[in-house]
Each structure stands twice: as C-alpha cells, then as structure tokens.
Amino acid sequence: MTKNKSEKKSNKPEKKKNNSRGENKRMKKEAMINAIINVFKSSPKEPFNYRQISSMIGVTNQVQKLQVVDILYDLSSDNFISEIDRGRYRYNDWGTTAVGTFIRRQNGKNSFIPEDGGTPIFVAERNSAHALNGDKVKIQLHAKRKGADPEGEVIEILESSRRTITGKLQVTKGFAFLITEDKTLANDIFIPKDKLKGGKTGDKAIVRITEWPEEAKNPLGEVVDILGTAGENNSEMNAILAEFDLPYKYPANVEKAAEKIPEAIPEDEIAKREDFRGVTTFTIDPKDAKDFDDALSARKLENGNWEIGVHIADVTYYVKPESLIDREAYKRATSVYLVDRTIPMLPERLCNQICSLRPDEEKLCFSAIFELNKEAEVQQSHIARTIIKSDRRFAYEEAQAIIETGEGDYKEEILALNSLAQKLRERRFKDGAIAFDRYEVKFDIDETGKPLGTYIKEVKEANKLIEEFMLLANRTVAEFVGKSKNRNKKTFVYRIHEQPDPEKLRDFSAFISRFGYKMRTEGTKTDISKGINDLLDSVQGKAEENLVETLAIRSMQKAHYTTDNAGHYGLAMDCYTHFTSPIRRYPDIMVHRLLERYLAGGRSVIKNKYEEYCTHCSDMEMVAANAERSSIKYKQVEFMKDKIGQVFDGVVSGVAEWGLYVELNENKCEGLVPMRDLDDDYYEFDDKNYCLLGRRTKRIYRLGDDITVRIVQANLEKKQLDFTIV
Structure with a gap:
C-alpha cells in the first residue's frame, strides 16, 4: 500500500544537470540497506518516512526511492524498525526485555510504552501480572509472529503508580464492592466489611487497591474517603478531581500557615519599591472572579505618549521557597477550573485576599512598565517591584460598555488602552501570529450546580485589551533573560510552542483541498502562519468552518514549559514566558523568583532541576485540562438526561x-x-x-x-x- 502511494508521487523528469554531476549514480542494494540501518541507529528515537531516508542517504532517482520503500517494508517485517503511523518508521532498539509504563484499558487492550518512547507493545490481560495503569514495569518481549503485532508479558512491577480508584459502593451482608467507573479498570474492587469506613450502598467513594492476588479476578481494597451520595453535585465534582488524582480539599496545616501571614505591608518594604498608588489603576476580570492577579495603570505623559503599567500580584513576597505553602502550590502546579468551582493553587487567604489586587487596598506587585507612543511602539520599558492601589474593579462587560459608548469611569484611560491594544494586536498578526479565536461554551448553573442552559462566551475588545498587555509583559520579561547580551545564557522558564510538524501540515493541506482550499506548507514561519490565518478567515461562516478549525488546531504542536527557548510559534514571538498569573500558575512563581534573582545580578540556577519543574508543571496543566473536560462532559449529560x-x-x-x-x-x-x-x-x-x-x-x-x-x-x-x- 505504501509502495503504491509512493508510485503516485511526482513523475517530473529528473533534471539533466543532476545526471551530469553523477548525483543519480546507482547505489547497490546492500550499500543502501547499510546506509538506511545507520540512519536509524544514529537517531534511534526519530521517526522517518521514505522521502527523508532517501534524502539522507543521497538517493534522488525515482526508481531507487521505490527501492527504499521496499527496504523499509522488509526491515519493518524483521522487527528492526516499527511503523509508528502510516509510512513513518522508528528504530526498535530494545532486547528481549524492556522497561517502561503499563497502560491498562477497560476493554483488555493493554499496552506497554517503552521508556525511550518507542512503539507501544500489546499486553494481553493474562500477561499483565495485574499491573495497574501508569505502573513502571519490566516486560518480556514475545517472539514476533509473521504479520502480527509485537506482544509482551509483564515479568516485574518496578514502581506502582496511583492505586486509588473512584466509584460507587455496593454493600451486602458479608462484604462490599466498589463498582468502578475508571476507564482503565474493568474489574470491580472487593472490600472487606471492616474496611468500609462507614460507607453505604450508593455512596461515591475513593478506594485504595491494597492487593491483587495472582489467581483472583478482582483486586482487594479499602475505603480512603466517602465523597457523598452518588448523583449529588458535590460528590460528583469531587469524584472527578479524585479520578485525576487532584486534591478536592485544602490541607488544614497549609491553610493555618496562610492564616499566619500578616496583611499589613511594612514601611521598609514600601520604601524599596516604585510607588504607583497615585496613578490611575484598575482591574478588568470576569464578573465572578475573586482572584485578581493583574491590574493596569495608565497615565498620559507630557510628550503625548502613554505610560502603561502591567502590575502582577507579588505572590513570591508572601510564598517563600520550600515553605509549606510553596510545596503544596508546586504539587498542584495550577488552579483547576471545573464547571461550577475553582480549586485554587494557593490557600484562599492568599489568592482571594492578601495577593488579590482588590480595589482601594494597597498591594505589592511585580510590574512591567512601558512607554508607548500613539502607534503602540514601545519607546522604553523596565521591570520593577512596585506598590499599587487599584481605583476600580471592572467586569469585562463594564469595560466593554465604555469602549462601545465612550462613556463611564476612567473612559480616557480605557479608550487609550483599547486603541493601543488594537495596534499591538494588528502588529502581532502582521508578524505571523495565528488567530485561533474558537468559541467557548459555558453552562448557566443554579445554586445546587444543576445546569439550566448553555451559552457561548463572547470575546470582545475588553478581553483582547487585557490579553494584549499580558502578552506584551510576558514577552518583555522573557526577552530580558532570553535576549541578554551575556555570553552564558542564564537558565529561565519559557513557554514554548514549536512549529507544526511538516507532515501533519501536508496531510491537513491535502485534506482541505477537497473543499477547494489551498494552504502553504513550505516557506518561512510567517509565510505558513499567514497561510493558516487566510484559511481561517476564508472558512468563517461556511459549513466546514468547525471542521477546518478543528483540524488546523490538531495539526499544531502543544505549548509547554521548558528551559530551552524555542520561541512561541502561535504568538509569533522569539521569546515568551508566563509571568502574569502567579496566583493560579506555578511557572509564573518560578519566573518571578528567577527574575528577582537576575535583576539583582545573581548567578544562573541549575538547568536540569528547573527542567524537571517545567515537566511537572506541563504535566499538571494537562491533567487539570482533562479534569475540566470531564466536568463539562458530566454537565452535558446531566443537562440532556431529560431530553x-x-x-x-x-x-x-x-x-x-x-x-x-x-x-x-x-x-x-x-x-x-x-x-x-x-x-x-x-x-x-x-x-x-x-x-x-x-x-x-x-x-x-x-x-x-x-x-x-x-x-x-x-x-x-x-x-x-x-x-x-x-
């Protein structure tokens, strides 16, 4: 099949000048096989298709390219390489045993992911040794049968992952079961009567698996916590958090530590900071927000330019490294937003009171201050610790009304900020930023959490105003470290978004061509992103709009945290970080601490340690997003059950x-x-x-x-x- 596909490729004649140089000189098959083997061995984790291999071994002749296709097929049949997706192969570099992660599936299609990220191996239930999802295991590879997928058998569980499962209790006279809802476990859990912790039939519970005897069909467990009656909103939302191993209550000792933090700001601390208490300052947030972690100040300068301050809650003044609060915040890494509630990263006293930039209260901030001319060009900027006093708290709707009518509190400042933000946005898209403005569906819910209806969250100028100034601050902070003229770059936390995979883009382009659309898949970064934007503009209002936008997003990479700066493709920025939300994101706390250190001339921190922190934060961001999606799914089903x-x-x-x-x-x-x-x-x-x-x-x-x-x-x-x- 792959061979036929390759035969359909370009049949343009080879240019004669290549022949005159001897570039199409025939390579003997044995030499070709050795060259291909060397490519895979030298890059064991990299996948390649036949075009890439041909290019790397110097094959340009169409007939020999077809030979490459045949050799790849033969090497795959010999299990030397694996076809990880259609036409793309990766080296199999394990021996008879391998170490990696066990992935359990409710349908029995368990798999093993090698540590080096190689091809998944099927593990039948009878060969699973009762390993649970996420366990680190050693497997024995079975001899590969001709035409069959490789299989393995768990021979040792090296590290156990999370052993807690959420479900509904069923209690009888002599024993009890947890009826599991976990997609990774088909078996209910047997619970002895003395391990029930007072649980009754119909209770939602968290159960820890204590043992799974070799011959037993069901694992044994004990109740860790009773969440409440199944079907009740609180029980179900807490069960979703528990399912993703996220905390559903705040540790009492951490809350006690937060209660001891004084609200009063010492005079000697104020004296060290730039004072913005006399400058017009306000927050613009969703109407139901309580944790205001950013504020904007605006004043017109004598030269006609505007001084704009992006003021961010100075969380690190209150949360010290390795303190009880810091360790809990790192573990959580992010606030989690379910349909009806927020599970905060920091204790409520900090996130909603001391650090929250509430109006008419003096607050400590870390700020990026800009002087912008009428064209929104930055004339100068600096980063500083500050003290502010917000004059007004705006909901997005209130700020939007001022933008639309030109009337209201601080109208001069808000209209000026909006005008500057629109110019910043226009320039960003001109530089190649991608406009993924997809709609977001929200639920109207009553006080019990019952969904009454859905609505689409609108993103208007007031939202975009805040977004542009936050992006400007994030980029400026990243450039302060990332574009430093020091020869030895200091370790920093970046938010990166890599360029799309060229093959995914080509597949996407080929797919949309059937709808009559064209898109560039080669050229500069700006050329490609402009092509994507033009495409997104052209499908607006068309029947295929949702399809094209969905597939465009799927062709993109996922943004994540790392110490290796690769720029942010979607935002068209060479340097980008997260600085503006330390109340709800731990990477922003890390950025604040590093910024304070480097502003004071401090030495670079240990890169490996911070890369580990970045990986943890990226992982937790993904877990939080999955929990949020799960809560939306639950509310969708609840909303539709009477229909x-x-x-x-x-x-x-x-x-x-x-x-x-x-x-x-x-x-x-x-x-x-x-x-x-x-x-x-x-x-x-x-x-x-x-x-x-x-x-x-x-x-x-x-x-x-x-x-x-x-x-x-x-x-x-x-x-x-x-x-x-x-």
Missing part, C-alpha cells in the same frame, strides 16, 4: 473506530453514535481522511458533516451521551 427521545441537528465532531462523535448545534453538547448502531453496512475507519466508509454502500460519514440525531441514552456514571442517526 431522551428528542431530535437535534448537529455536526460530526469526531470519527473513531468505535463510532461517530456528534456536536449538537443548539447547545454544543457532544455525544456518540456507536459503530454497532450503524447497522446498514459494515463501516471501516479511515484515520487519514477522518471518516467512516461503508464497505458495500460506499456511504461516507466525514468529520464536519451535518447530521440529525436522536438522544438515546444519557449515562451519568460513564459521562456519555448516546445518539442514533435519524
């Missing part, structure tokens, strides 16, 4: 081997049409073209297709809506 049998129009939002995901137009709730319900034909999943294809009828269900469905089931325990096609 069984009703018919809705929607769009295919996802395609998988187990069915079609459909997003409803009216309320943006998403559900699944299971493959078993597509009973008019046998459908095959085509991952390359994001579709299901009927073998007999040739009927196609494709990502982005309009579709009408009926609500069949709303399963709260599985957080799943089931639809059927009308």
